[in-house]
Amino acid sequence: MSSAVVPGDDPRDPSAEASLSLPEKWQADSLDALSSSMMFVSGLIMVTRNRFLAWPSLLLSVNSVINKHPLRTKEGAQSDVSVIMLGVAALTASYLPLVLIGPAAKVPPPSL
Numbered sequence: 367m368s369s370a371v372v373p374g375d376d377p378r379d380p381s382a383e384a385s386l387s388l389p390e391k392w393q394a395d396s397l398d399a400l401s402s403s404m405m406f407v408s409g410l411i412m413v414t415r416n417r418f419l420a421w422p423s424l425l426l427s428v429n430s431v432i433n434k435h436p437l438r439t440k441e442g443a444q445s446d447v448s449v450i451m452l453g454v455a456a457l458t459a460s461y462l463p464l465v466l467i468g469p470a471a472k473v474p475p476p477s478l
Contacts, residue, residue, distance in 0.1 A: 400430035401449050408456035420457040427453030 376382075404426035411419045431446045 400426055400433060401444055404430055404449065404453060408452050411456040412459050415460055415463065417460040420460040423456050424453040 404423055407419055407423040407426060410416070411423055427449045430449055434446065
């Protein structure tokens with residue numbers, strides 16, 4: 367079955383091309399880089415148990431809450447409480463083994 371080609375209906379026709387026009391103002395999506403980097407550092411702390419990275423993570427979480435732009439955040443963005451709690455949880459997880467495990471008990475050498 368062949369169909370007849372209508373003269374003005376060819377998609378390859380150069381006269382039917384439309385020029386690309388960009389909108390005058392793009393909507394700026396807030397990526398919230400501080401919150402994302404804090405989540406990465408917190409995960410790194412919990413995996414490596416590096417106590418020295420826990421404090422910058424807490425600072426990043428406080429900084430991301432302070433610098434948040436409420437009009438530019440996406441609908442599914444992290445809440446302020448969850449960002450702060452993740453920083454505190456990373457700090458707690460890094461220092462908790464020092465409190466729970468404690469120093470090793472000294473065992474006297476066996477007597478002969």
